[in-house]
Amino acid sequence: MAESYTTRLDDALNWARKYSLFTYPFVTACCGMEYMATAASKYDIARFGAEFPRFSPRQADLLFVVGTITERQAPVLHRIWMQMAEPKYVVAFGVCASTGGFYQNYNTVPGCDQVIPVDVYIPGCPPRPEQVLDGLILLQKKIAEATTWVQRRDRKELELAAQSTDGRKRLPVVA
């Protein structure tokens, strides 16, 4: 009985959370223009409850990694992510943030998931605003289903998955 109450409470909380995302745009490259287009009136990200970019990670719960991440920037990105309040979500915006894109060289991180856990990858170079909104809707779906990285970690699913693959127990990952 208690368990079912908890579940219903989580559902209600997740429903509320998915419509009140506060974005921290970590903008490093040309994808920033598409981010601005998405946030501005024509595509109007406010329709999905994520209209308010906060330029302080302490006040944000959604990290948009917009653009190429270099090896030199990677510790900064990690620190920004660590500073965000829980529960927090990460969207890799564009191919550079997702995989490193066409940069195959000594100074580009091949995807920001090498540094922080990513919930949604939006392809495109840069992605159209429609794709970004599609990614945001996908993230809302994941929040409602409680399948984002933070939510899975809180349910200890990640440790269980790691145990089942090779039978060894690992220390929980901070990042």
Next chain:
Amino acid sequence: MSKADLDKLVAQFPGAVVSSHSNFGDDTAVVTADQLKDVMRYLRDTAGFDFLVNVTAVDYFGREPRFEVVYHLRSMATGNRLRIKVGLHEEEGGPSAEVATVSDLWPTANWQEREAYDMFGIKFTGHPDLRRILMYEEFIGHPLRKDYPKEQRQPLIRRDYSLG
């Protein structure tokens, strides 16, 4: 445009100019490393090249001299342009390629020489602050050298993502 300037330079420093050409209107002089400073001072103070457009380097791996540092000069008064190159040997296991700094003649050379040092490992003697400018302190090697494996990353941080 500045063939006259080039001819004057060759006449002034017959021993310093290794070769020169004016192909496609690009007046170019290759000078020796030990006389570069004198040539540059003459070009700035006497020939009127008051603007150093850029400093960069090239790695001709397998050729001697291996490195070349390239200076593009411009005179704001006449609009003339001149390119100065200096070839630099790199001794096997010895000191890295060295050339005198021109950052005391043109302050803009300060950061550009730092970039050439960062990317190619060329040592600019007399430079006030020869540190890496683009790569991080922990980086080993010089990434634009032809013998640096271009996809060899040196990460500062990586997540243990065995846990999803």
